[in-house]
Amino acid sequence: MSNYDPLDSEPGVPDKLGVFGGLEERLGLFGGVVGLVLSMVGTGIVTFPFVFGLCSDSMGIFVLGTIAFLVYLSYTMLMQCTARMGVTSYGGLMPAIPKAWTYYVNASLWLLLVLATTSYILIAADMTRTLLLGNSTDLPLLLSDGVLFALICLVVFPLCLARSLHGLALLNMYCAGAILTVVVAIVWKCYKISEESSNFAPAHPTAVSLMLAVSILGNAMFGHMNVAQVYAELTPKTKKHANIVPLIACIVVFVLYSAVGLSGYLAFGRSVGPDVIADIARRHGSRDSLVILMQVLLVTYILCKLPLLVMPLRSITLSYVTPGKNPNAVSLPVNAGVVFALLTSSYLVALALPHLDLCLEVLGATCVAPLCFTVPARLAWSCVEPRPTVASITVGLTGVCISFLTLGAVVIKQMSD
Structure with missing residues (x-):
């Protein structure tokens, strides 16, 4: 059992005026919402029409809305725990619960973030080749795996040195504009396609397709690795109403996912593929100006989003490299060395690891769902006063159910392949 007593410290008391857990409190409501939204939204947004094709539009909206509400509860739980403990990272919350949870959370979060960073490098490389080469199969040396992966790591290296979300404000603003433009472009293109076609084929959900859909939707709003840092950097005024930040963020993500999912589903019906931009390109051509714009913006x-993955990864690593020291207080050489080592790890994994998709799917079941639901519920059970019994049990059981559904979906997919 943990010896941590949540009542030993006053909730929300900063180290000194304007500082919380070693981080300056400079993030307003808008910055906090943007940081949390960007932590949740990734390139997986293009798969939502496919999900709606598995379970139908009404069921997709219902399940996504339910998940959004439960994710909001889990974010609120983590923020309440962060306020009491005065930490700046997910891992920093672990003293509130038994030690075994610490090992599980740190190991799974570290592995998950390394592989997620690796997948982003691979996706960026593939999309860059598609943009530059089209359908050509002749790969110049500059676009070969080893060289292109290294170039991507070098480009993002200086961005990943940032220690605060406030320091990434301009980058986050660009990311917000880019993903919003992509969503608008997808909705517009799908609207035009739905006007051109009169052969809409509605979805016919089955037990298996519903399982696959719920497993994807259940892991779609994972941004929990940054929620403690978001809370820590909020201004004292914003902290008084901190629960509004995840509320707005979850509503925004729900609207974005629903807009893409519904428009793609209404354009292509149940035949929509796992990448709606690829479907649009097949219909309107890969050289279509809007298709190219969407691909450029996604790359x-x-x-620009990679620093949001590296930031919590750096904190976990530094907690072991420099134990007992605030990760945000290390020197520039140490910070740069750790970031370089982490990007090098992802680079080597990108070159060496086969079946990365399968690894990420398994981690989705064993890591993402528990980190998104079960662990926050366990933390709230130990740390929040008065104890949110019903909410903790509901959120915790949701994580367990989604884990089993995701594992089932992985098994079904492997058997069908």
Whole structure:
């Protein structure tokens, strides 16, 4: 059992005026919402029409709305725990619960973030080749795996040195504009396609397709690795109403996912593929100006979002490299060395690891769902006063159910392949 007593410290008391857990409190409501939204939204947004094709539009909206509400509860739980403990990272919350949870959370979060960073490098490389080469199969040396992966890591390296979300404000603003433009472009293109076609084929959900859909939707709003840092950097005025930040963020993500999912589903019906931009390109041509714009924006979005993955990864690593020291207080050489080592790890994994998709799917079941639901519920059970019994049990059981559904979906997919 943990010896941590949540009542030993006053909630929300900063180290000194304007500082919380070693971080300056400079993030307003808008900055906090943007940081949390960008932590949740990735390139997986293009798969939502496919999800709606598995379960129908009404069921997709219902499940996504339910998940959004439960994710909001889990974010609120983590913020309440962060306020009491005065930490700046997910891992920093672990003293509130038994030690075994610490090992599980740190190991799974570290592995998950390394592989997620690796997948972003691979996606950025593939999209760059598609933009530059089209359908050509002749790969110049500059676009070969080893060289292109290294170039991507070098481009994002200086961005990943940032220690605060406030320091990434301009980058986050660009990311917000880029993903919003992509969503608007997808909705517009799908609207035009739905006007051109009169052969809409509605979805016919089955037990298996519903399982696959819920497993994807259940992991779609994972941004929990940054929620403690978001809270820590909020201004004292914003902290008084901190629960509004995840509320607005979850509503925004729900609207974005629903807009893409519904428009793609209404354009292509149940035949929509796992990448709606690829479906649009097949219909209107890969050289279509809007298709190219969406691909360019997604590539730059991936590159600019990588620091949001590396930031919590750096904190976990530094907690072991420099134990007992605030990760945000290390020297520039140490910070740069750790970031370089982490990007090098992802680079080597990108070159060496086969079946990365399968690894990420398994981690989705064993890591993402528990980190998104079960662990926050366990933290709230130990740390929040008065104890949110019903909410903790509901959110915790949701994580367990989604884990089993995701594992089932992985098994079904492997058997069908």
